[in-house]
Amino acid sequence: MSDKYPTFNENQWRTAQQAVINEYSDYINELQKNGVDYTIKNARKLLIYQDLLSEWKDHRLTTVITDLEDNPFALTVFNDLKKTRVSHLLKRGYQHIAEWPDFNPTPIALWLELQEDVSI
DSSP, rough: OTTTTTTOHHHHHHHHHHHHHHHHHHHHHHHHHHHHEEEEEEEEHHHHHHHHHHHHSSSHHHHHHHHTTTOOOHHHHHHHHHTTTTTOHHHHHHHHHHTTTTTTOOHHHHHHHHHHHOOO
């Protein structure tokens, strides 16, 4: 790890990891509450959230730390927790990615995502 980034202990990382997972869970609850039409309109956001979440959820904590401890964007989750006690990392990530002019998932990409997460 570079000295230019703050160091967080394993417990802080575990708290951050859970906060990101909770942010996703809250978004899923929002989709369920607002129904199918709302979910369809927000499918792109859902897919981006899933992609962003995978780094936090699908790896052991030590891998998450190794992969993200030098990532200034990922580290902003600690500012969220300090200020509001909840993560806004996925929302910020979506806002950045949505502005990329060449980001437009193809229909096949949508189906591949749905195939991986049958529980949607």
